[in-house]
Amino acid sequence: AHIFPTAWTGINERTFLAIKPDGCQRRLVGEIIKRLERKGFKLVAMKMMHASEALLKEHYIALRDRPFYGRLVKYMSSGPVIAMVWQGLDVVKTARLMMGETNPADSLPGTIRGDFCVDVSRNVIHGSDSRESAQREIALWFKDDELICWDQSTESWIYE
Numbered sequence: 155a156h157i158f159p160t161a162w163t164g165i166n167e168r169t170f171l172a173i174k175p176d177g178c179q180r181r182l183v184g185e186i187i188k189r190l191e192r193k194g195f196k197l198v199a200m201k202m203m204h205a206s207e208a209l210l211k212e213h214y215i216a217l218r219d220r221p222f223y224g225r226l227v228k229y230m231s232s233g234p235v236i237a238m239v240w241q242g243l244d245v246v247k248t249a250r251l252m253m254g255e256t257n258p259a260d261s262l263p264g265t266i267r268g269d270f271c272v273d274v275s276r277n278v279i280h281g282s283d284s285r286e287s288a289q290r291e292i293a294l295w296f297k298d299d300e301l302i303c304w305d306q307s308t309e310s311w312i313y314e
């Protein structure tokens with residue numbers, strides 16, 4: 155087990171990202187991870203899993219009254235997902251910018267959703283929408299000892 159440093163803020167901010175079943179099927183796993191790596195963010199947890207409907211219902215609990223909730227849970231449990239935790243300065247906000255908007259039609263070219271998908275209900279990636287959501291989602295998807303504390307030798311070239 156690791157002893158974690160202070161608060162997960164500043165350059166230690168973390169977000170939960172997941173490549174959805176369509177992203178896995180469409181072989182976008184490497185492409186998506188490559189973009190976050192090149193940006194300068196640090197991968198601190200990753201696992202491939204076939205998420206249960208129970209986990210996904212809890213993950214999307216805030217959307218339980220929306221008409222697409224049932225279909226969303228079915229889609230997300232229809233194949234493997236790549237669940238990840240990424241760390242870095244303003245990673246929650248920046249990862250959302252890199253993903254693009256919920257609806258791919260509103261996503262600019264150069265964003266993940268803008269470049270790789272067209273349908274709002276097949277939008278290849280999930281990312282936490284706030285630090286509070288990130289904390290909740292990381293705790294839901296990962297055990298503490300699955301989060302890896304490590305020093306990246308390039309850090310002094312990415313941060314002043």
Ligand code: UDP
Pocket residue numbers: 217222226255256257274275276277279280281283
């Ligand atoms: N979604 C959908 N139909 C809609 C809106 C959303 O199928 O009209 C799905 C889509 O996969 C989206 C997810 O529900 O990514 C969660 O919706 P949210 O509004 O939280 O968007 P996100 O935070 O993923 O951009």
